[in-house]
Structure formats: structure tokens, C-alpha cells
Amino acid sequence: MAGSYFVTENGQSWTPIGQNDAVSWPELNGLFRRADMAGVESHLRWLKESGVTCLRLMLEYAQVRHRYFEKPQGRFVPAMVQLWDDLFRLCERQGLRILLTPFDTFWQWLHWRHHPYNRNNGGVLDHPSRFLICAETRRAIKARLEFVVRRWSGSGALFAWDLWNEIHPEQSQGNADGFGAFIHDLSDFVRRLETSLYGRSHPQTVSLFGPELRWRPHMPLPGPIFRHPDLDFASLHLYEEGTIDDPSDTVAPALGMARIVGEALGEIRDGRPFLDSEHGPIHSFKDKKITLPEPFDDEYFRHLQWAHLAAGGAGGGMRWPNRTPHMLTPGMRRAQGSLADFLPLIDWVSFRRAHLGNKMRVSGQDAAAVACADDSQAVVWLVRRDTIGPNGMLRAGAAPVPAALQLPGLARGTYRVIAWDTAAGRQTAEWQANSDGWLKLDVPPFSADVALAIRGV
Known part of the structure; x- marks a missing residue:
């Protein structure tokens, strides 16, 4: 990194342009048991040609029961290890990078009865409300992280760690006081291990569901997210109520995005990069069961990404598709290409926005x-x-x-x-x-x- 933006190891500017994907969604599903490797490689090639540089991915996607990374806890599923071996290799070939987070905390919570870490399934944890504070669970988390570091941290396709997806007080029995210590423990563990094995470590962040900052102003959330000394960049999931999460026009959500990015930068004291790592019409899609009309969604997407960049964010933010089927449209890919072509007009390495x-x-x-x-x-x-x-x-x-x-x-x-x-x-x-x-x-x-x-x- 160089101040407010990202750089490669040789000092060249690099900007995350991409979206959230999942190993069970249509475009990557062919990786599982190598069902359609040629189709996945063709898709990744098209992403690269569209200006995409980065995919945000969870190591497992817990909405379905056949994509757990461990099953039972402590046994890394061979088919999933093969999937990730192949995905890292294909991303290396196409010059794409991965923002990796080790757990799908959303579906993990909702489908806890099926999760391998559940004590009823042979795991160590009695309830996900103790995920951040149970000592045995912490050891299991570190064992998962160690496996991934040893197997894939040497790959040039790994961009950064989102050490914890949407850290939440309910994962710590309704308390956020221990967030800083939890983050330090995971961060230090990963950084020391990477450095000992490879002589360097990858950037790190921890993400937060953005509305929590307004819903829980009495809790100490900003410090760990925006200013934790062990983290390299800050990230939120920007689902502002009534605008971004349920848009009625294509302008108000973008202005909401710009305002929130500005507020986030105001919380950052050292100029570190800021990245929206999830946004999209989640309330429209998940709760109202509405897939936005494609022309509307394309314009909404394009406005949001330009508002994110112009407000001071790194790149255009990372959409959660929230569409049926669960993928970005060709118009959204064209918008990403436009952003990619604009980027060389600014010297991001020296820009201290x-x-x-x-x-x-x-x-x-x-x-x-x-x-x-x-x-x-x-x-x-x-x-x-x-x-x-x-x-x-x-x-x-x-x-x-x-x-x-x-x-x-x-x-x-x-x-x-x-x-x-x-x-x-x-x-x-x-x-x-x-x-x-x-x-x-x-x-x-x-x-x-x-x-x-x-x-x-």
C-alpha cells in the first residue's frame, strides 16, 4: 500500500475492481469436483478483459451444506481443497486477485444446526453467540487460517485477508469490548506465520455491516474497524436503509454511498485505504423478493461505483449481486471496464486524498x-x-x-x-x-x- 491506495510489491498502483462471488454460485460452481473447469476459466478471462482485478470470496459458503471447508471440524474437505487449489491457479493465470475471508458468518449463524463447528455435529462450540470468545473455537479458527496460509499465501493471487466477515456483537454475547483483542490475536497469528514462511505478509482488514454504526452508537465499533493498529485498510458493508438497500432511484443511493465513505474517512486517522467490500439492494432482493429491472440496476450500480471512487474509496466498491441468477449483469461489467480505463488518469501512488x-x-x-x-x-x-x-x-x-x-x-x-x-x-x-x-x-x-x-x- 501507499498511503490511501494499494500498490503492488514493485510499487505499481493496483486498484480492487470486482464484486463478491461464492463457490456455489453459477459462475464458479463448475469448480466443485472439477465439473466445468473450462467454463470457469473462460469466465475469469472475461472478468479480466472487463477490467476486474479482484474477487471477494468466503472460504466456505454456508447457505448450502455441501460447500463446508471442514467436515467434520478439523478435517479439510478434499473436494474443497481441490477447488481452492484450482481457483488460485486459474486466478494466477488470469492476473486476478482474491480478497479472502475465512467464514460465512451470515449463513453460518442462520444454518448453525448444520455447521461442522456446532457441538451437536462434533464441533467445539455450543452456540454461535460465543464464536469470538470461546477458547477452543479460537484454536479451531487459527487451525483453519494456518492451513490456508501454508497452502495458498505463497500465491500471487491472494490480495488480502478480511480476517472476519461482518464482526458483530452478537458473536460475542452482545458485547463489542473484546473486538480489538480478537482482531489482534488473529492478525498477529496470520502475519507472523506468513512472514516466517514467505518473508512478507498480506494486507488485512475486518469488515462490519455498516448500519451497525448507526444502530449501536453506544458500542465501541469505530475504533477496531477504522483505526486498529494491526489492520492495513478499513472496510464496511454499505447497506444504508432506504437508499442503497432498497433503491427507488439511481441517484439517492450514490449520494448515500458518498456520504458514508466521507464519514468513514473522517474516522480514519492515518490515511489508510478505505474499501466498501459489500453493497447492493439487499432489502429489495432478500426481503421483498424483487430483482431490480436490469437497466435500472445497471445505472444504480454505475452511480454507486463512481460515488465510491470520487468520495475517496479505493476502487468502486464490491457489489453483492442480489439478483436472480446471482451474478452481475453485462452492463455492470461494462461499468467496471469504464472505471478501469479511467484509473490511469490519476497517480494513485502519490495521491493522499x-x-x-x-x-x-x-x-x-x-x-x-x-x-x-x-x-x-x-x-x-x-x-x-x-x-x-x-x-x-x-x-x-x-x-x-x-x-x-x-x-x-x-x-x-x-x-x-x-x-x-x-x-x-x-x-x-x-x-x-x-x-x-x-x-x-x-x-x-x-x-x-x-x-x-x-x-x-
Whole structure:
């Protein structure tokens, strides 16, 4: 890592562009017992061609009973070990990386009666409410982590560890006071083992279901998530109620995303990267049983990823598909490709972004601006709010309108500004602007939304 963003071991910028996947979902299911290896490899090749760099995956997906990584506890299932051997090999071949988390804590809790760690199934744990505090369970967790480190941490396909998926007080008998110690124990164990075996360790994070920060303000959640000294980057699962989790238009969720990213960056004291590692219309899909119309969902997805990037997040965030079938659409893949093509316009290695929020000034038509900047670079995303149609999407063919924008904090001097059509994935304009402490921009007319890449000349 280099401050606010990620770099490879040779110092090159690397940005996580991807989504959540699972070993039992349609696109990777062919790995199990090598049922369709050619199909999976073709899919991974297409992901790479679409600009995807990263997959977030759980070692097991506990919604179904035939993808447990251990069964019984302590016996690593040969078919699953083979699956992961093959997946790491295929990702290495395609140049893809994996953000890996060892347990599917959501379905593990709901399907506890079937889980191998359940004492009734020969495991050591009486109830998942003691998952974080049971000493025998901690030893079992470390045994799983040790197996994975020894077998796959030497692979260049491993990006980072999400040491614990959606850490939650209910996994610790309703208490969050021990989160810091739990994280330290797992982090130190993995880091020491990786370093002893390979001479280096992978970045680490722990994820939290984002709404918990509002639901439980009395609990000490921000410190372990945003500032734990053992963790390298911060991550949340951004499912804001009523906007991101159940969208009625494609703009409000994106502005919610930008606001939450800004709040998260405000909690971070050392400039470490921030990554939304899950988002999507979970309430619409899971509770209302609605799969969003594809054109709406494509625009919603695209707006969210640009809001995440422009607010100061690393990449565009990682969608949980929440669709039937459970996969991203071709339009979402095109949106990821557009983001990937935009990234070289910014020097991410040197960028020390700050979320600008309401510090900037926007005038003109009813447009919202999301931006982050340091003293020599900025990323901006502008989206119109005056053309939202009855279907919740921005009206196609709306007459283009200009906007005026002033950004604070950029050093005096001249800047190159590139405008980017996020839907078409191409540059639409380039000009220079001067800063006297405020960078004043006259943005060319746009019909729906536009991204700006700004660098000193």
C-alpha cells in the first residue's frame, strides 16, 4: 500500500475492481469436483478483459451444506481443497486477485444446526453467540487460517485477508469490548506465520455491516474497524436503509454511498485505504423478493461505483449481486471496464486524498458533486438530480447543461482536467484551469453524469 491506495510489491498502483462471488454460485460452481473447469476459466478471462482485478470470496459458503471447508471440524474437505487449489491457479493465470475471508458468518449463524463447528455435529462450540470468545473455537479458527496460509499465501493471487466477515456483537454475547483483542490475536497469528514462511505478509482488514454504526452508537465499533493498529485498510458493508438497500432511484443511493465513505474517512486517522467490500439492494432482493429491472440496476450500480471512487474509496466498491441468477449483469461489467480505463488518469501512488464533502462549491443546474483531493490531484463525479424520471432513472436524451465547480485546497498553479463519460467509458473533453487556493472549473455541458480527473501540470 501507499498511503490511501494499494500498490503492488514493485510499487505499481493496483486498484480492487470486482464484486463478491461464492463457490456455489453459477459462475464458479463448475469448480466443485472439477465439473466445468473450462467454463470457469473462460469466465475469469472475461472478468479480466472487463477490467476486474479482484474477487471477494468466503472460504466456505454456508447457505448450502455441501460447500463446508471442514467436515467434520478439523478435517479439510478434499473436494474443497481441490477447488481452492484450482481457483488460485486459474486466478494466477488470469492476473486476478482474491480478497479472502475465512467464514460465512451470515449463513453460518442462520444454518448453525448444520455447521461442522456446532457441538451437536462434533464441533467445539455450543452456540454461535460465543464464536469470538470461546477458547477452543479460537484454536479451531487459527487451525483453519494456518492451513490456508501454508497452502495458498505463497500465491500471487491472494490480495488480502478480511480476517472476519461482518464482526458483530452478537458473536460475542452482545458485547463489542473484546473486538480489538480478537482482531489482534488473529492478525498477529496470520502475519507472523506468513512472514516466517514467505518473508512478507498480506494486507488485512475486518469488515462490519455498516448500519451497525448507526444502530449501536453506544458500542465501541469505530475504533477496531477504522483505526486498529494491526489492520492495513478499513472496510464496511454499505447497506444504508432506504437508499442503497432498497433503491427507488439511481441517484439517492450514490449520494448515500458518498456520504458514508466521507464519514468513514473522517474516522480514519492515518490515511489508510478505505474499501466498501459489500453493497447492493439487499432489502429489495432478500426481503421483498424483487430483482431490480436490469437497466435500472445497471445505472444504480454505475452511480454507486463512481460515488465510491470520487468520495475517496479505493476502487468502486464490491457489489453483492442480489439478483436472480446471482451474478452481475453485462452492463455492470461494462461499468467496471469504464472505471478501469479511467484509473490511469490519476497517480494513485502519490495521491493522499481527503473527502471534500460540503467544502466545495457547486453552481448551475441541480447537480450534486462528489469529490476527493489533495494539494495536487482531485477526482470529481457530478450527477444531475433534475432529470430523474418516473422509473427512478435519469431521463435519456436530456438537454446537456454546464456546471461551475470550485474545489478547495489545491496548490496554486495550473491543472489539466479530463472529463469522462462514465456510461460510454471514454474521454469527452480536456482543458486547463488555474488554482489560487481554489480550483475554479467550468464543466462542459453534460446530460446525466460526468467524472473529472484533475492533475497538476
